[in-house]
Amino acid sequence: MATDLDLQIDETIAAAIDQAGAITVSAHTLFDIARKLPEGAQVQLSAAEGRLTVVAGRARFSLATLPRDDFPVIAEGELPTQFELPATTLKAIIDKTRFAISTEETRYYLNGIFLHVAEMTASRC
Known part of the structure; x- marks a missing residue:
């Protein structure tokens, strides 16, 4: 999930999960890491003690995190109204x-x- 406080995007993907959880991390830093990884690299994410560890091959990164509750959620659930117009x-x-x-x-x-x-x-x- 990402937000700029005007727009919120929620995306779901399939992953091998060892232990479920949620954290907040800098999207820009994580994206910079991900875009520099080689094509087809397997990425392992693990969070503990206020840090997110990102491991891909020989590369290892440690990012600061915030608790899940500190992430601003704009809206949850379905909107109760739907309409169409030109x-x-x-x-x-x-x-x-x-x-x-x-x-x-x-x-x-x-x-x-x-x-x-x-x-x-x-x-x-």
């Missing part, structure tokens, strides 16, 4: 409201758009 309509409603979207970085929660679905009545159809 891309032109979505563009139009965002265009009509984007002047009011904050660009202040210290209050990032104001940098979005609140979408909500209302019941359609016969007079609004």
Whole structure:
């Protein structure tokens, strides 16, 4: 799982797991390590005492970690609402409201758009 506090991505892959667990580690550092590994290298990850050890062949790295609970989770579970609309309509409603979207970085929660679905009545159809 990764987030920049605006967007959250959750990805699942198959792996041989000896012991389940969860930690938080620097994505940039881990990616830099992974991209420099040779094609087809097997990678072993193990965490203990606030460190993540990454072993691939003769290469060995030790990265600082944070507890799982320190990772900011934006949303979990399924969204209870689903709807479809034409891309032109979505563009139009965002265009009509984007002047009011904050660009202040210290209050990032104001940098979005609140979408909500209302019941359609016969007079609004």
